[in-house]
Amino acid sequence: DPQQLELATSSKRKLRRFIVMDEVVDKLYGSQVRRYFEANNVQYEILALPTTEETKSMDLVLSILREVQAFSIDRRTEPIIAIGGGVCLDIVGLAASLYRRRTPYIRVPTTLLSYVDASVGAKNGVNFLQCKNKLGGYTPPMASFLDRSFIQSIPRRHISNGLGEILKMALMKHKGLFDLLKSHGKYLLDTKFQSYSDSTGRGDAALQTTRIAIETMLEELAPNLWEDDLDRLVDFGHLISPELEMRVLPSLMHGEAVTIDMAFMTYVAHARGLLSCEEKEQIIECMRGLELPVWHSACTWHLIQRALVERLKHGGGRPRMPLPTGLGVAEIFNDTSEETLKEAYQLWVGD
Ligand SMILES: NC(=O)c1ccc[n+]([C@@H]2O[C@H](COP(=O)([O-])OP(=O)(O)OC[C@H]3O[C@@H](n4cnc5c(N)ncnc54)[C@H](O)[C@@H]3O)[C@@H](O)[C@H]2O)c1
Ligand SMILES: [Zn+2]
Numbered sequence: 468d469p470q471q472l473e474l475a476t477s478s479k480r481k482l483r484r485f486i487v488m489d490e491v492v493d494k495l496y497g498s499q500v501r502r503y504f505e506a507n508n509v510q511y512e513i514l515a516l517p518t519t520e521e522t523k524s525m526d527l528v529l530s531i532l533r534e535v536q537a538f539s540i541d542r543r544t545e546p547i548i549a550i551g552g553g554v555c556l557d558i559v560g561l562a563a564s565l566y567r568r569r570t571p572y573i574r575v576p577t578t579l580l581s582y583v584d585a586s587v588g589a590k591n592g593v594n595f596l597q598c599k600n601k602l603g604g605y606t607p608p609m610a611s612f613l614d615r616s617f618i619q620s621i622p623r624r625h626i627s628n629g630l631g632e633i634l635k636m637a638l639m640k641h642k643g644l645f646d647l648l649k650s651h652g653k654y655l656l657d658t659k660f661q662s663y664s665d666s667t668g669r670g671d672a673a674l675q676t677t678r679i680a681i682e683t684m685l686e687e688l689a690p691n692l693w694e695d696d697l698d699r700l701v702d703f704g705h706l707i708s709p710e711l712e713m714r715v716l717p718s719l720m721h722g723e724a725v726t727i728d729m730a731f732m733t734y735v736a737h738a739r740g741l742l743s744c745e746e747k748e749q750i751i752e753c754m755r756g757l758e759l760p761v762w763h764s765a766c767t768w769h770l771i772q773r774a775l776v777e778r779l780k781h782g783g784g785r786p787r788m789p790l791p792t793g794l795g796v797a798e799i800f801n802d803t804s805e806e807t808l809k810e811a812y813q814l815w816v817g818d
Contacts, residue, residue, distance in 0.1 A: 560591025579629025631722025642795030
């Protein structure tokens with residue numbers, strides 16, 4: 468914020484910032500970040516932490532808070548900055564929401580998944596008693612700073628992982644986004660979402676894809692920030708996948724498990740007569756093109772049944788099943804019969 472910088476330089480008091488950074492990100496970009504703060508005469512402290520699914524716990528939140536307390540920040544003017552993947556953003560968001568009842572914080576996502584997903588909402592949290600995100604809250608960041616250049620250093624499989632969540636938005640809400648993924652998926656994987664002005668004329672595919680994904684996500688989240696309305700299209704791919712993901716941990720990444728769930732649901736939509744055979748094939752082909760799995764041996768009929776029972780519990784007695792009703796359009800259904808699910812399952816496994 469140039470205005471604030473000017474104010475700071477004209478006053479005696481230095482700007483101060485407390486930054487929590489994922490350890491891997493620190494190794495790659497830490498020196499650039501330090502140079503930035505030094506060039507702007509900011510007094511800063513960077514806390515580099517191993518922020519992984521295994522360490523995503525209250526213990527890590529407390530160690531952040533101890534350091535924040537020692538650094539002593541002004542709650543009104545000195546936001547905590549989180550730089551890292553979704554795990555880092557979630558942990559720091561929770562720490563900030565607890566410190567002095569609520570300290571502003573800023574999210575800087577560095578993976579594709581966190582860039583299009585975790586950067587947008589208000590949610591934060593940590594795992595507790597082996598349950599994913601069991602403790603947490605809804606505290607929106609004061610800002611999210613989006614810089615796609617971080618994404619160039621994440622492994623190819625992680626790009627596919629993020630593409631899984633983008634495909635979710637495409638299938639639920641945006642045919643244009645689906646078309647982009649279909650035609651430029653491999654290019655986006657190869658170029659790791661960096662923009663190039665090359666002769667192929669596809670340099671902007673990365674910008675377009677991320678922009679539409681984030682806009683459609685915002686459209687869904689903004690009117691339902693506290694999730695009072697349980698009918699959520701963004702739950703597509705998230706009915707069966709939590710059970711599957713936890714079952715085979717750590718072999719499937721989140722976006723991969725989500726895609727397996729979406730593939731099954733695509734067959735359900737087909738079995739219900741909502742999707743033609745050709746549309747179903749297009750969706751599955753697109754998933755394969757994004758180098759995402761469309762099936763998993765651990766996704767048994769028994770697991771699906773169990774996951775749907777869980778869903779009923781959390782959905783106030785209704786399955787609230789988002790299903791595509793075409794390419795880029797969807798509705799929520801509460802009346803899919805067991806017979807249809809079974810028929811879809813057999814067809815899916817057979818293919
Ligand atoms: N709050 C929300 O709304 C929301 C939304 C979606 C996901 N999430 C959470 O996000 C988490 C998943 O996020 P994720 O996929 O970003 O995983 P992650 O945060 O675990 O990061 C994955 C790995 O990538 C490394 N990494 C991060 N940035 C890098 C970079 N630029 N270059 C190289 N390596 C880098 C990290 O060190 C880590 O090992 C889950 O815990 C999920 O619950 C939260
Ligand atoms: Zn998800």
